Amino acid sequence: MNLFGTMETSGSAMQAERMRAEVVAANMANAETTRTASGGPYRRQHVVFAADRPNAGFLDSMSAAAGASGTATAGPLASAAFPTLILPGSGAVAPGVHIAQVVEDTSAPLERYDPGHPDAGPDGYVAYPDINPLTEMVDLMGATRAYGLNSSAVQAEKGMITSALEIAKS
Amino acid sequence: MSMQIDTRLSEQIGSYLDLATAEIKLTAANMANIDTPGYRTVGLDFEAEMQGAMDSADAGRTPRQVRVRDVDGLISRPDGNNVSMDREGLNLAEAQLKFKVGVALLREENQTVMDAIHADK
Numbered sequence: 001m002n003l004f005g006t007m008e009t010s011g012s013a014m015q016a017e018r019m020r021a022e023v024v025a026a027n028m029a030n031a032e033t034t035r036t037a038s039g040g041p042y043r044r045q046h047v048v049f050a051a052d053r054p055n056a057g058f059l060d061s062m063s064a065a066a067g068a069s070g071t072a073t074a075g076p077l078a079s080a081a082f083p084t085l086i087l088p089g090s091g092a093v094a095p096g097v098h099i100a101q102v103v104e105d106t107s108a109p110l111e112r113y114d115p116g117h118p119d120a121g122p123d124g125y126v127a128y129p130d131i132n133p134l135t136e137m138v139d140l141m142g143a144t145r146a147y148g149l150n151s152s153a154v155q156a157e158k159g160m161i162t163s164a165l166e167i168a169k170s
Numbered sequence: 171m172s173m174q175i176d177t178r179l180s181e182q183i184g185s186y187l188d189l190a191t192a193e194i195k196l197t198a199a200n201m202a203n204i205d206t207p208g209y210r211t212v213g214l215d216f217e218a219e220m221q222g223a224m225d226s227a228d229a230g231r232t233p234r235q236v237r238v239r240d241v242d243g244l245i246s247r248p249d250g251n252n253v254s255m256d257r258e259g260l261n262l263a264e265a266q267l268k269f270k271v272g273v274a275l276l277r278e279e280n281q282t283v284m285d286a287i288h289a290d291k
Contacts, residue, residue: 003191006198013202020205049206093195093212093238097202146204149255153198156266160194163273164187167280 003161005095010153012052012096017147019099020047024140031131034119042129043104046139050100054093105130178227180279185223185233187272189216192236193265201258207249211257213241 023045033042107130115124196212203209214236223233244252 003194006191006195009195009198009202013204016202017205049203051203051206051209093199094203094209095199097206142205145255149201149204149259150198152259153201153262156262157194157198160191160266160269163270167273167276169277 003157003164007154007157009096010150010157012098013150014147014154016047016049016097016099017143017150020049021140021143021147023047023102024136024143027131028133028136031129031133033129034117034126041109041127042131043109044107044129044131045102045104047102048100049097051094052096052098054095175283177279177283180276181227182224183272183276183279185227186220187269187276188233189214189219189223189236190265190268190272192219193261194269196238197258197261197265200253201262203251204253204255204258205251207251209251209253211241211244211253212238213261214238 027044027046030042036042109127110130111125112128113124114120114126117126120126192214193216196214200211200213219236226233241252241257244254244257246252
């Protein structure tokens with residue numbers, strides 16, 4: 001059982017949540033952007049989280065490199081000295097989270113009548129990104145909360161490591 | 171007479187600390203995946219695991235692996251995720267306290283051995 005591994009789990013979540021907050025910030029910053037490199041108005045982005053695949057740790061890479069056949073838990077390096085958490089079904093506990101992809105919203109842009117605008121179409125309508133500040137703020141709040149939750153988990157883990165160091169002190 | 175520094179109690183406290191660490195690990199994994207679609211909360215039965223660890227220690231076997239199970243009775247969100255922020259926060263605090271208690275007990279136990287070593291002073 002490794003407490004530092006736990007910190008990595010929480011760290012991966014903090015990284016992912018920060019990325020989510022960055023994407024929200026980009027959406028809000030570009031709420032009025034009518035020109036992009038790909039042409040047309042800016043399109044709202046959002047992130048998709050995915051749990052890290054279990055059994056992708058050092059031990060498994062090592063077992064794989066050592067030419068272990070079958071699953072990593074059955075490899076020569078897997079023994080009582082390296083206890084892993086095994087689910088009753090298959091696989092182990094997800095060691096963290098990552099952003100699988102950043103997807104673009106496919107909803108149609110908002111059309112606003114502004115014939116004087118340089119990006120206005122022949123009918124005088126300008127295509128603006130369909131970004132709702134409320135949705136973005138709620139998403140930002142969620143990201144902030146989850147970030148705080150995971151940072152308090154890191155604090156807890158730090159406290160535990162520190163107190164584990166006290167065992168040997170007399 | 172053989173030398174025995176580790177007492178039975180200190181081994182048991184060791185298992186207790188291992189379980190508290192496993193609990194923290196699961197809580198951290200749940201917290202990390204609070205926004206992952208389809209993720210299900212995982213947990214362990216502390217009492218059963220502790221009992222199992224004590225039994226295998228008494229029988230002289232190597233400790234068995236911690237059994238992780240899906241937690242029932244939580245409300246799933248529309249995306250299939252059922253992580254509860256409150257449950258995880260409480261679990262984190264509880265596991266932290268358990269760990270602190272274990273450390274305090276282990277220190278006490280070690281102090282007893284140290285006192286025996288320094289009994290001539």
